[in-house]
Amino acid sequence: MPELPEVEITRRGIEPHLLERHLEGAEVREPRLRWRVPPRLGRTLTDRVVRRVGRRGKFLLIETDRGTILLHLGMSGSLRVLPASTPPGRHDHVDLTLEGGECLRLRDPRRFGAVLWTRGAPESHPLLSGLGPEPLGAGFSGDHLHDRSRGRKRSLHAFLLDGRVLAGIGNIYASEAAFAAGIHPARAAGRISLARYRRLGEAIRSVLEGAIARGGTTLRDFRSAEGNPGFFQLSLRVYGREGETCRRCGGTIRRRTLSGRSIYFCPRCQR
DNA sequence: ACTGGCTCCTGAGGGC
DNA sequence: TGCCCTCAGGAGCCAG
Numbered sequence: 001m002p003e004l005p006e007v008e009i010t011r012r013g014i015e016p017h018l019l020e021r022h023l024e025g026a027e028v029r030e031p032r033l034r035w036r037v038p039p040r041l042g043r044t045l046t047d048r049v050v051r052r053v054g055r056r057g058k059f060l061l062i063e064t065d066r067g068t069i070l071l072h073l074g075m076s077g078s079l080r081v082l083p084a085s086t087p088p089g090r091h092d093h094v095d096l097t098l099e100g101g102e103c104l105r106l107r108d109p110r111r112f113g114a115v116l117w118t119r120g121a122p123e124s125h126p127l128l129s130g131l132g133p134e135p136l137g138a139g140f141s142g143d144h145l146h147d148r149s150r151g152r153k154r155s156l157h158a159f160l161l162d163g164r165v166l167a168g169i170g171n172i173y174a175s176e177a178a179f180a181a182g183i184h185p186a187r188a189a190g191r192i193s194l195a196r197y198r199r200l201g202e203a204i205r206s207v208l209e210g211a212i213a214r215g216g217t218t219l220r221d222f223r224s225a226e227g228n229p230g231f232f233q234l235s236l237r238v239y240g241r242e243g244e245t246c247r248r249c250g251g252t253i254r255r256r257t258l259s260g261r262s263i264y265f266c267p268r269c270q271r
Numbered sequence: 272a273c274t275g276g277c278t279c280c281t282g283a284g285g286g287c
Numbered sequence: 288t289g290c291c292c293t294c295a296g297g298a299g300c301c302a303g
Contacts, residue, residue, distance in 0.1 A: 003296065034279075034298085058297075075297055076281075091281085110280045112297060127299095154274065163298075170296055219296065220283080239296095259275055262294085 002073045004135065004168030005211035006222050006230065007058050010079055013225025014104060015053040017081040018062065022099040023048045027084075030093040034074060034114040037094060044117055045069075045096065054122075057131050057167030061122050062096075068122040069096070074112030078223050080105050131167040135204050140166070142194070142201025149189040149197070157263045159189035160204075169204070172217055175239045175264045177204045184270040185263045186256065210235060238264040 002010065025042035038044065048064035055061065060079075062069040073079070084095060084103040094115050095103040106115065118125045132148075133140040148165050159165060160174040169177070178185045180203035183196055192200075216222055216230030219240065223229060233240075237247055241264060242255035251268040 006296080032280095072297080074280095075295070108280095109282065110295090110297095112280070152273080158275085161298090172296060217296080222296080260277085 002222060003170035003173050004058060005208055006216040007055055007060060007073060008212050009216045009224050011053055011055045011060055014079055014081060018050040018053050021050050024097040024099055027095040027097060029088060033111050035116060037115045038117050041117060056128050057163060059128060067117055067119040070116040070118060070125060072114040074108060074110060076110040077106060077108040077113035079225050081225055130164050132163060132165045135166055135168060135208055142198035145201060146194045146197040152190040153188050155186045155258055156183060156189045156192065157185035158259050171261050172239045173207055176207045176237060179238045179266060179270060180207055182270055185265050186258060238266060
């Protein structure tokens with residue numbers, strides 16, 4: 001579910017509750033997430049102090065004085081800061097308990113999320129070391145996409161979803177950015193010009209920034225750490241709008257299945 | 272080296 | 288009302 005903007009909204013929501021706080025431990029009710037939650041996580045976290053709450057792609061990084069919690073929301077994960085005494089729901093799988101009686105609670109019905117621990121530098125963790133640049137970082141531009149796409153035959157959409165190319169883009173924002181740049185998502189990534197990739201780079205930035213400014217996209221169940229839905233779904237131009245009218249040209253938005261994912265586009269605006 | 276397909280899981284929504 | 292089918296915002300892994 002959550003892509004970069006939703007993870008960033010979540011990060012901003014939990015950060016003020018965590019910074020410089022002591023952790024008491026963890027309560028793991030269901031360790032079978034994408035990867036098994038480390039069995040001794042509670043003991044590992046006891047008396048750790050949170051120094052920083054970061055994000056890398058769709059991963060949240062809760063950095064402590066002696067290591068980092070890697071947290072991924074998968075398709076259906078969400079985080080809340082609650083009194084630890086709040087009765088957990090069926091899918092409230094992990095609590096990170098804080099001093100003072102609060103906890104950071106992970107709810108994840110589909111269990112595609114992850115809670116992992118690493119002692120070393122998080123950027124060298126296997127799940128993070130191969131990630132491409134941050135699309136909102138200083139190092140990213142359309143030139144990078146152009147460089148990485150030469151000789152590639154796969155569709156632009158599949159190319160943008162590849163975290164090794166670019167971190168944090170998922171199905172919604174890949175569709176929206178391609179529309180904003182006027183590029184057909186099924187076009188071979190290696191056959192798109194530098195000028196068009198530069199336009200796409202700008203489109204990716206502005207779509208992601210717009211989504212963050214509106215609190216993310218809530219299609220079904222995304223909530224911020226405060227429990228609020230996002231509003232960017234009201235600004236979507238193509239995603240989920242099959243059969244509806246293109247807001248730019250008045251044509252009809254189409255949906256296609258491409259490498260197992262639904263892609264949405266306007267055949268008149270995107271070439 | 273690349274590529275698409277499969278897989279993990281639960282829940283919602285549509286058709287009958 | 289209920290059953291069955293399809294689909295969903297991720298991404299690692301595998302065979303070809």
